[in-house]
Amino acid sequence: MGEEKKNGKKLQLAMYWAASCGGCDMAVLDVNEKILDIAAVADIRLWPIAMDYKYKDVESWADGEIDVCLFNGAVRNSEQLHLARLLRRKCKVMVAFGSCASFGGIPGLANLHCKKTIFEAVYGYTASTVNPEGTTPQTHTKVPEGDLHIPDFFDDVYSLNQVIPVEYYVPGCPPTPDTVMVAVNAIATGNLPPVGSTIAGDKAVCDECLRTKSDKPKIQAFHRPQEIFVDAEKCLLEQGLTCMGSATRGGCGSLCPAVNMPCRGCYGPMPRSLDAGADALAAMTSIVDASDEQAARTKGDQLVDPLGTFYRFTLPVSMLRRAQREH
Amino acid sequence: MSTPFEPRIVVLCCNWCTYAGADLAGTSRMKYAPNVRLVRVMCSGRVDPSFVLRAFQDGADGVLVAGCHPGDCHYINGNLKAMRRFPALEKMVAQFGIEPQRLRLEWISAAEGDVFVRVVNEMTAQVRALGALDWRRRAAVGPLPEHAG
Numbered sequence: 001m002g003e004e005k006k007n008g009k010k011l012q013l014a015m016y017w018a019a020s021c022g023g024c025d026m027a028v029l030d031v032n033e034k035i036l037d038i039a040a041v042a043d044i045r046l047w048p049i050a051m052d053y054k055y056k057d058v059e060s061w062a063d064g065e066i067d068v069c070l071f072n073g074a075v076r077n078s079e080q081l082h083l084a085r086l087l088r089r090k091c092k093v094m095v096a097f098g099s100c101a102s103f104g105g106i107p108g109l110a111n112l113h114c115k116k117t118i119f120e121a122v123y124g125y126t127a128s129t130v131n132p133e134g135t136t137p138q139t140h141t142k143v144p145e146g147d148l149h150i151p152d153f154f155d156d157v158y159s160l161n162q163v164i165p166v167e168y169y170v171p172g173c174p175p176t177p178d179t180v181m182v183a184v185n186a187i188a189t190g191n192l193p194p195v196g197s198t199i200a201g202d203k204a205v206c207d208e209c210l211r212t213k214s215d216k217p218k219i220q221a222f223h224r225p226q227e228i229f230v231d232a233e234k235c236l237l238e239q240g241l242t243c244m245g246s247a248t249r250g251g252c253g254s255l256c257p258a259v260n261m262p263c264r265g266c267y268g269p270m271p272r273s274l275d276a277g278a279d280a281l282a283a284m285t286s287i288v289d290a291s292d293e294q295a296a297r298t299k300g301d302q303l304v305d306p307l308g309t310f311y312r313f314t315l316p317v318s319m320l321r322r323a324q325r326e327h
Numbered sequence: 328m329s330t331p332f333e334p335r336i337v338v339l340c341c342n343w344c345t346y347a348g349a350d351l352a353g354t355s356r357m358k359y360a361p362n363v364r365l366v367r368v369m370c371s372g373r374v375d376p377s378f379v380l381r382a383f384q385d386g387a388d389g390v391l392v393a394g395c396h397p398g399d400c401h402y403i404n405g406n407l408k409a410m411r412r413f414p415a416l417e418k419m420v421a422q423f424g425i426e427p428q429r430l431r432l433e434w435i436s437a438a439e440g441d442v443f444v445r446v447v448n449e450m451t452a453q454v455r456a457l458g459a460l461d462w463r464r465r466a467a468v469g470p471l472p473e474h475a476g
Contacts, residue, residue, distance in 0.1 A: 081471060112422070156468050163471060278377035281419065285412045292397065293410055300414025307422035319380045324424025324465045 011188060012066045013038075014046040014058075015097075016087055018080035019107040019157065020073030024098035025049040027174030028070070031181055041188045058083070061090045068187050070097040070170070074107045074316065075158040079151035088164040093192075095183070099173040099266045101160040102198075103276075104316030106173070109308060111315050111322035114155045155325075159316050169198040173266035173313060176252050200251030202271055205263045209245055209254040211235045218289040222302035230260040237262075237284065242309050247273070247280035266313050275319045277310035334388040334454040336363045338447070339378060340435075341371045341406070344395035347437035352444050359444040360451035363391070370394065371432075372405025376416050379430065383420075383462050389429040389454040391446065396434040406434070428453045429460060 017025060025047070029035060038044075045066060046053055069091035075081050088094055099105040110118060123129060123136045141148040160166050170183045183199045186192050193199065201208070213235040223240045230236065236243040236257055244265035245257060256263050269276035285303075290296040303309065311318055340346050346367045352359060368374060371394025382390045392413070394406040413432045420430050431450055435442050 078472060152472075158471075275377040275380060277419070278375060278380055281376045281415055282412055285415045286408045288411050290411050291407065296411045297414045300411075300418065303415050303418065305422075306415045306419040310419065319377065319384050320423050320462065320466060321468065322466045323422065325467075 011042040011068065013042040013044050014066045014069040014087060014091060015044065015048075016046060016069065016071050016073075016083060017048060018071065018073030018084065018101070018160075019076045020098065020100050020105070022049060023174040024070075024072035024100075027098070027172070027177070027180055030174075031177045031184075034177075034181060038184055038188075055083075055086075058086055058090060063089050064092050066091040068093045068095060070095050071101050071160055072098040074100040074104050075154075075160060075163050076107060076110070076156070077151040077153050081154075081163055084160060084164050093167045093187070094160075094164065095168045095170055095187075096160040096166045097170045097183075098175055099171055099268060099313045101166075102169045102171045103268050103314040104157050104159045105266075105313050108157045108159070108313070108316040109311070110157050112307070113323070114325050115153055119153075156322060157316050162316065167195050168192070169200075169268075171198060171200050171249065171267045172252060173264075175200075176255065178253065179251055198249065198268075198271070200249050200267055203250050204270060205245035205248045205250045205252065205254050205257070205267070208250045208252070209235075209257045211257060214238060217287050219284070219287055219299070220289050221299060222288075224304070225261060232260060236260070237287075242284060242303065244280050244310070244312075246283040247276060247310075264312050265310075268314055269317075276314040277307070277318055280310040281306060332455065332459055334362050334451060334459070335386065336389040336391060336447075336450060336454060337382040337387040338363045338365045338391045338393060339368055339371070339374045339382075340365055340391075341373075341394040341401075342367055342369050343401040344399065344437050345371075345393035345433075345435040345443065348435045348439045348443045351437065351440035353440075355440050357440055357444045359447045362451045362454075363447050370400065370402050370405035371409035372400070372402065372407075374409055376412060376419075379416065379420070383425060383429075383460060386460075386462070388457075388460045389431070389450055391431050391433065391450055393433045393435050393443075393446070396436055399436065424465070425460065425462075426457055428457060 069087045075084055096102045100107055119136050123131050137150060139150060139152045172179055179200055212233050217238045219240050221240050225241055231239055241262040243262035245263040248263055248265045249267040249270055252267055273279050288299045290299050349365060371392055374392050379390050394409055397406060400406040417430055421427055433446050
């Protein structure tokens with residue numbers, strides 16, 4: 001860990017969560033005893049998962065008072081948008097922390113639908129829903145005690161950089177402890193990369209993966225992980241698992257393939273990639289063992305959900321960005 | 328609208344077979360629908376799926392990928408790679424909500440000017456019947472509210 005800031009003032013740090021699962025906040029704790037090093041150099045001013053705070057506390061800060069904000073989660077309602085804009089004003093450096101803030105992440109798959117159809121499902125027909133009157137949340141409700149207000153749910157899921165300017169990206173679902181410490185060290189010591197950088201590897205996950213890969217790989221058939229006994233040595237893609245390693249930024253240390261799980265692509269597209277999903281589709285399907293159209297079709301059909309597989313974390317930042325609206 | 332809808336179809340065709348086939352159609356004075364925009368690539372295997380997505384995103388109503396017949400590839404097996412990618416790409420494009428008739432893969436040799444004419448006319452008619460894709464409108468992301476909270 002680097003020295004404290006030269007003027008003797010501790011680094012002012014804020015962490016916020018928007019449309020996220022809390023895993024990114026856990027990832028910060030996952031650095032174990034190094035959290036004490038972070039606390040030694042930084043004042044944590046805002047951290048909703050760990051500390052009590054009120055929005056008016058954030059509003060009371062001076063503009064630019066906070067040095068760095070680690071913002072995790074995608075933006076999909078008016079409260080999250082408000083906080084993103086507010087924190088942008090209060091913080092000098094904004095870091096999109098985790099896959100959801102960086103690319104939309106898993107919540108980004110909601111871009112396959114829109115508010116209307118999501119509400120129909122969630123408040124209508126899921127197995128656990130009992131809602132005979134068809135009640136859906138309203139942003140304003142009058143009750144005898146006054147006017148109640150809840151945030152407005154958007155039609156789309158946004159990555160953080162689609163709503164405010166972002167300086168750095170720390171991808172991962174969640175970012176690994178090593179990635180977190182690289183980022184924290186860079187921030188604490190002031191050795192920051194150029195604005196716009198992604199603080200992770202520059203090579204693909206395959207480059208870090210220790211599995212044996214053949215020179216001319218062939219996929220005989222696509223499988224889901226639970227359908228086969230995985231060979232512990234051989235490349236997962238060659239075994240027919242939809243491993244995103246070839247089209248995904250490394251830096252994670254290839255953790256998932258090391259434990260027989262195919263890469264899901266959480267570190268996002270490779271540098272200079274135009275479209276993460278297209279890259280993965282091209283890399284994977286080009287090597288299926290098919291020499292005629294019938295065989296190619298049979299094997300292509302074994303991919304149960306190509307969109308969800310290839311854009312699992314990146315749909316909102318992809319070329320087409322969302323599926324066609326349903327109404 | 329006063330003018331009838333005319334589809335815009337991007338044809339990603341290989342240098343060695345389909346482009347020569349289109350050329351043959353032209354030099355033979357065959358007529359085909361003027362709705363196609365030919366983009367010549369060296370091989371249908373060079374057609375990255377992102378080219379197809381970009382075309383749809385940028386306003387194409389249909390995309391035709393065309394190359395040499397299997398076995399005839401100038402680069403031995405580039406067209407087989409196009410063939411292997413296509414079913415998954417087709418499925419994925421459908422998941423985005425784009426009608427399957429808007430995307431097509433065809434093998435057209437340098438001697439098949441007539442096939443080029445038939446495929447282009449067929450596809451133009453199909454896409455015309457579907458209407459405009461107009462992806463930017465269909466998947467438009469509206470402006471964010473000025474004051475949120």
